[in-house]
Amino acid sequence: MTAALLAGCSPGGGGTAGNVADAKPSSSPAPAGTPTADPGTPPPPPPPPPKGQDDPALKDFYAQKLAWKACKDDPETEEKDEAEFQCATLRVPLDYANPAVRSIEVALMRHQAANSEARVGTLLVNPGGPGGSGKDWLKYAYGRFDGAMHDRFDIIGFDPRGVGESNPIQCLDDKARDRDNADDGPDPKDHAASNAYSEQKSKEFADACQAKSGDLLPFVGTRNVARDMDVLRGVVGDSELHYLGYSYGTYLGSLYLEEFPDKAGRLVLDAAVDPAEDPLEKSVNQQIGFEQAFTRFAKDCAARAGCPLGRNADKAALVGVDFLDGLRTKPLTTREQGRKLTSSLGWTGMISLLYGDAERWKWLRDAFTYAMRDGDGSALLYYADNYNGRNEEGKYDGSMDALPAVRCADGAAAAPSPERVQEVLAKLRKEAPLFSRDTVAEDFDGPGCEFWPYKTPEKAHTIKAPADSPVLVIGTTGDPATPYAASERLAEGLGNATLLTLEGEGHAAYGKGNACIDDAVDKFFLDGTMPPAGTRCVQ
Structure with missing residues (x-):
């Protein structure tokens, strides 16, 4: 293709928390007079395994105390002294199916509520990616919460597992990343050479990730991050999770809703990803x-x-x-x-x-x-x-290592049928003729996650919202990275969601100066007031 895909929002993650003892039938006959089940009636299904706070194996994680302390100042952010924020680490299981085997730490940054007496609770924020650091984001974006939001919410940004300061996935060093980013590869019109080159680079990358971070790769999927968020919710003492997710963060919020529907509070999903889209x-x-x-x-x-x-x-x-x-x-x-x-x-x-x-x-x-x-x-x-994610000294922040690692842990696309390939080509020729002008059918053979060492069972699917968990979805009509139609589909699929529309350009809407959007979101977070269905704001 002419342009490499830059944004990395994808469906996600695997595994089930908790363990259930095997139910074994008695080997001795029932005593005389004991009622027996009709042999033609199937036995009732076993109860679901406990998870979250209900799982005894996770008790210690939910009971931990966070050691908040002033963050170290970052000299690159001259407009803000990070010592005004508080930092801590949250201990979570590497593998929720086997929580006692190994734990990892999730890095947190908190901007405390200015009015403790009027405090609503904690607002957890994810800036997107996958691979985006919530700590770095909060250092620069804290100002969008000035006013009543800052008065009444502790705002927490966190680095999801595998990202930033939370056991980061490591694959390429800085010099190798420089070479890869600058490398144009073979002439795109030479499709055989281009595809062979892409396969080689994909395999080399997967091998590098396995060599440096192989123990983490099966556990960095988004579903595990959603479980980490629930541990954090319990540790800070909130009965419900209030959450703001941008872009890929909307998928993380959707998965939280699926995993913990009874713990979902006020969720805002901005620049939405459609979980049902392959x-x-x-x-x-x-x-x-x-x-x-x-x-x-x-x-x-x-x-x-x-x-x-x-x-x-x-x-x-x-x-x-x-x-x-x-x-x-x-x-x-x-x-x-x-x-x-x-x-x-x-x-x-x-x-x-x-x-x-x-x-x-x-x-x-x-x-x-x-x-x-x-x-x-x-x-x-x-x-x-x-x-x-490259700074002036030539150091990379690791986001481009984390992005494919999370994407492949969240679910890779199956090889499309010839009919599907022709359908996709026709769509690209009609709607993106310039960016797809060198694209041919062979380009859809890969590479994706074919060489990835961990194969996830996750598939794209529709997520439903419980009737008592209203969700506010925001879509921008000119959003190139997560096109507006994805926000429409997410809101419709959730069932109990309101779509708030920004007519304009750019990726994501809240906190960027549009009073119509910002006021609607703030009211929802502060008192639960949802904007009227069909509300449209103009950039």
């Missing part, structure tokens, strides 16, 4: 979403004087795609010594800016201007590094 369909819809967003950007650019893509609105997107593909043979120099802007990095930098709202289109116009007119690839390289 990975192939998700990938195709995402590619369409990004092409449509890029086309809207290009048309807006063409209407402005000095647009580097030209003034023809019908051709501007094609000019941009041709330029990015042309970097395969003519990479640009940058201000970083020894690094060039390759096609792969250029595509990543461009797509990363499409996650933002239309105000960020100016940044993308400028980045194209520097690259196309000045021959300077520094801006697009900067945005690619930011997306890939």
